[in-house]
Amino acid sequence: MDFPKTTPGVGLVNGKFADENPSTGQIGSLIPAAWGNAVTQEILNVIAAAGMAANEGDLSQLLKAIQTITATDSKRSVRCATTGPIALSGLQTIDGVALAANDRVLVKNQASAAQNWIYTVAAGAWVRAQDANESIECIPGHLVPVQSGTLNGGTSWQLTNTTPPTLGTTALTFALAQGKTGIAPGAYKNVTVDAFGRVVEGSNPTTVAGFGITDANTKTEVASAIQTAVDGIVNGAPGLLNQLNKIAAAIGNDANFAGTMANALAGKAGKATTLAGYGIADAFTKVAVTSAIQAAVDGIVNGAPGLLNQLNKIANAIDNDPNFAGTMVNALASKAPLANPNLTGTVTVPTAAPGSNNGQAASTAFVRAAIAALIGSSPAALDTLKELADALGNDPNFATTMTNALAGKAAKATTLDGYGITDGLKTRSDQFPAFFSKTAGMNYTDGAIQIREMGMVGNAQSGIDFAPAIVFHWTNRIFKHLFMSAGGDLFWGPTGKVLHTDNMGPMLYALMGANNEAAVRNVLGITNTSNFGGGGGWWRDGQTGLMIQYGTILAQAESVYGASFPTAFPNFCLMVIPATLNGATGDDDVFARVISWTRQNASLKAEYGTGNGHSPAARNIAYIAIGY
Structure with a gap:
């Protein structure tokens, strides 16, 4: 396939297509339909050979098709590979490698394994690499070489899925296929071998547990067993008796120590803690003495409360008055009876809480507070029922009277339509109003509409900017004022005087009759x-x-x-x-x-x-x- 050099009229320049350039006179090249269709079909053939469906909006399909056709079981190498889950965004350091934009990374340890595969590093969000962003580019068994990294540098990882995955949906898993396993060179007594026969872990244990031996005791276990046996014999004996020679010395080296002690104890009374234990009958026990004393005290107190259960408390309570009964009788003689008392003077009672409703006496303060709560903050002219009745016109149905009166009123509004007014002129509307003069005559009061100067300043101003004016406005395009000057002349704009028979005069007619165009232009203000x-x-x-x-x-x-x-x-x-x-x-x-x-x-x-x-x-x- 080449440029259509043999096709006449294409207009190639130096054997290639060229754009039109009006400034140089260059004519643009034409693309023959047969040639354009042939090139397009050739591209479509490559896309179809890769097993892909043509997509007009995808400008990378040809590259993907070529990559698919030429693909092998090994992907292009990556800068490094992950050792754990990462955030798929930003510049970061992975496995000891500081990444830069556009580096390739094998992501193989995500919590969601569907996110795994080859990515291109970016300052923002990462995307899958160009050769790894479609399902057709993710084939089971693919090998991915790793260039650098503390753990993964120089290794190759294999996609272990057994069926073609759906990218972004199927979990992608990887296994180490080639390269170092991380085990340092040397001899090991204990090793772990993976499914491929490679040593992936090694150690040199020095204990029975390290070798996995379960039928032998360690030094610690043997020492512990011996100590347990000795402790069973000693069984917590004190330091002075924890050996056999110490015990022999303590019993006087008496080989018949038990018989010796039995004979000595036969003549002794048994040890006791009570009078009865020793057989003593001529003494009271502590319990008997305490009970007798308490019974005597209880007979005196006879259930008196704690504050009056001692004589000194009672004396204090009656103010040490040896004639307390007489004192009380004399004091009570001056008191009013509880039933039907006859009170004199100014009697005071506690003021009840607001809103109280019981048999409690009401003070004047309680009554005034109740009345004040009823009146509230009413004005002086409306703080009695009589004043309120007068204000309502003594109408017992005042609420109904007001409701009926309001029913005949219009709702509050801000427009003529809101009040239902049909004979008013709106400030902005498509109405076609008609105005007529009130009276016949030539006075300013005889017109249909009167337009006044700005602010009705009268003789205080004569400038055209104060003149009565009508504004003609073509929205967002142009506007003009029609003024009347203080001298009575009409102006279209601030300087364009409107000519009429009152100000043209006979001279203009004469000039026009004489066909003197230059003079007419001068009079009319029309000049070249x-x-x-x-x-x-x-x-x-x-x-x-x-x-x-x-x-x-x-x-x-x-x-x-x-x-x-x-x-x-x-x-x-x-x-x-x-x-x-x-x-x-x-x-x-x-x-x-x-x-x-x-x-x-x-x-x-x-x-x-x-x-x-x-x-x-x-x-x-x-x-x-x-x-x-």
Whole structure:
């Protein structure tokens, strides 16, 4: 497959496609349908050969297809491999390797094994590598070599799944296939061998447990057993009697010590702790004495409370008064009876709590508080039932009267429609109002609508900005004021006087009748304007707004130059007409061309042929621009 070099009319440049370039005159290349279809079909054939479905929006399919077709059972090596779960984002250090952006990492230890596989490192979130981001690129048995790492450097890991996985869903598991196992070189008495016959762990134990021997006692266990046997014999004996010779000395080396002691004890009374134990009958026990004393005291106290169960407490209670009974009789003689007492003077009682409702006496303070709570913060004019009744018009059905009165009222609103008013004029609406004069006449009060000066300042101001005005507004485009000056003239805008028969006068009629256009323009304020200069200038018709501008630029042959107009056209540039000014010999075929224009400028180009005598030197281009 090659560029369509033999196809006529394609327009290849140096054997390749080229874009159109208006500034150089380069014509854009064409892509023949047959050639384009052939190239596309060839790409589709490669994608189909990889077992993939074509996807118009996937611009990496051709690369993936080639990688799939050329794939082997070994993936391209990774920078390092994980030794435990990691966060799949950011620049980090794994297995002693400080990672940089775009490094490849074998992730094999995630808690969710479906996240395992080859990733590309990034400062943000990691994504699976280009050759490992689709299920078809994840084949059981794949080997992944690891370049660096304290534990995994120089190893190869194999994908141990037995069936093709679904990437992102199926758990991916890996096993060490090649490389170091982490065991240092040397001789080991105890080793662990994996399924591939490799030593993956080794040790040199020095104990029976280290060798796994279970039918032998250690030194510690033997010593413990001996000590247990000795302790069983001694059984907690004190230090002075924990040996047989010490015990023999303690019993006087008496081989019949037990008989000796039995004979000696036969003449002794048995040890006791009570009178009865010793057979003593002429004494009271402690219990008997205590019980007798307590019975005598209880007979005196006879159930008196704790505060009056002693004589000194009772004496203190009656104020040490030996005639306490007489004192009480005399004091009670001056008291009122409990039933129907006849009280005199100012009688006081405790003030009940607010809201109390029982047989408790009510003080004047309680009554006043109850009345104050009823009145609350009512004004003085409404703090009695009589005043409230007068305020309600003595209407026992005041609530019903108010409800009926409110039923005939309109709900509060902020618009005419809200109040149901149909004969009012809205501030903004699509209504078509009609106004008529109240009276016939020429006074200011006889019109249909009166428009006043700003703030109705009267004679205090005469400026046009204070004048009565109507604003015409085309939303978001333009607005104009129609003013009436203090002299009575109408103005369209602050300076555009509106002419009418009151201010044109007979002179204007005479000028118009004499067909004196210049004089009429002067009277009407319609004047032509211009600004002429040697290198450029302009002229504008005051009535139609037509503008003609001219100018020159010095342009190198076959190059585009910008020419700024002497002044920008207010609205639009209609056309630009160029011409060359260089009269050098051999320039007969040189001409100027307009490339583009705007309201402010034009792009011009001087062009020449390739015949003899044609000069590539710069030449002046003159132009005329017409617009309004």
